Amino acid sequence: MPGLLLGDVFPNFEAETTIGKIKFHDFLGSSWGILFSHPRDFTPVCTTELARAAQLSDEFKKRGVKMIALSIDSAEDHRNWSKDVMAFNSDGADSPLPYPIIADDKRELSVQLGMLDPDERDKDGMPLTARCVFVIGPDKKLKLSILYPATTGRNFDELLRVIDSLQLTAQKKVATPVDWKPGDKVxxxxxxxxxxATALFPSGVTTKELPSGKxxxxxxxx
Known part of the structure; x- marks a missing residue:
């Protein structure tokens, strides 16, 4: 399903992971979810990203967001790679990675979700997975997608910020302006x-005067 659009129901795929076989909607339950993909195990940028995601796992949990990663290698490779990731964080190789990684060694899910990067290939000439981010709501619909090329690492602080915005704007009749952070005006x-607006927002509404008069x-x- 390369044409996955905002508002689409996210595919209820079945997959092998580092915690066993999952059915995606059952894994999410009534939570929000974030799925982030990686080009390959034991690669430098991916290792730093998984490590940062692990550091922030409590922040995602606080927001009711279940995390899951994907990479185009086997679950066994993922488990071995997880030791490097946690050692990079200085947590020790025996500390468990706080979220599962999906095994996609046949690239079936990467193809279904439109996640292959045509410009970055492995030693066998096969396209690597791009760095996709999907945020899924409790209704199982796609709320946000960001697509980075394999060569560019993500900013996980930004991912928390957009989740804060998504969750706020799902509840209130507001939008968040440029560079918004929790606590800023909306x-x-x-x-x-x-x-x-006056009835809905007791703290008051201010309007900026503009040359257009609008x-x-x-x-x-x-």
Whole structure:
């Protein structure tokens, strides 16, 4: 399913992982989920990413987000690689990785989800998996996707920030402006009238004056 779009129900795939066989929707339960893919085990950028994800696992848990990674090697390779990842974090090779890794050695899931990077290939000339991020809501629908090439590592602090925005805007009639962080002012969505906004946001609504005279930049503090 290369054309997975925002709002689509995420495929309920079955896969072998480092914690055994899973069915994806059952794995998520009623939680939010984040699936992040990796080009290959025992590669430098991927190791730093998995290590950072492990460091932040409590932050994802706090937000009710289940984490799962994917790489195009076997579950056994993943388990051995996990030791390197935790040693990189100075947690010791025997510390368990706090989330599972999906085995996709036949690249079936990578093809289904449109995750192959045509420009980056392994020694056999096979395309590597790109660095995809999928955030899935409790309704099992795709809420966010980011696609990086295999050569560019991700920023996991940004992934937490966008999850904070997704969860906030799913609950409140607001949008988050550029560079927003939790605690910053948010924007009132355009579909709310001024009267509705005033009733909905007791802390008040401020409108920025613009040369156009249009009052569409409306802010509130939650």
């Amino acid at each position: 924007m009132v969505i355009p579909s709310l009238s001024d009267a509705e 009052s569409y930049l409306r802010y509130t503090q939650l």
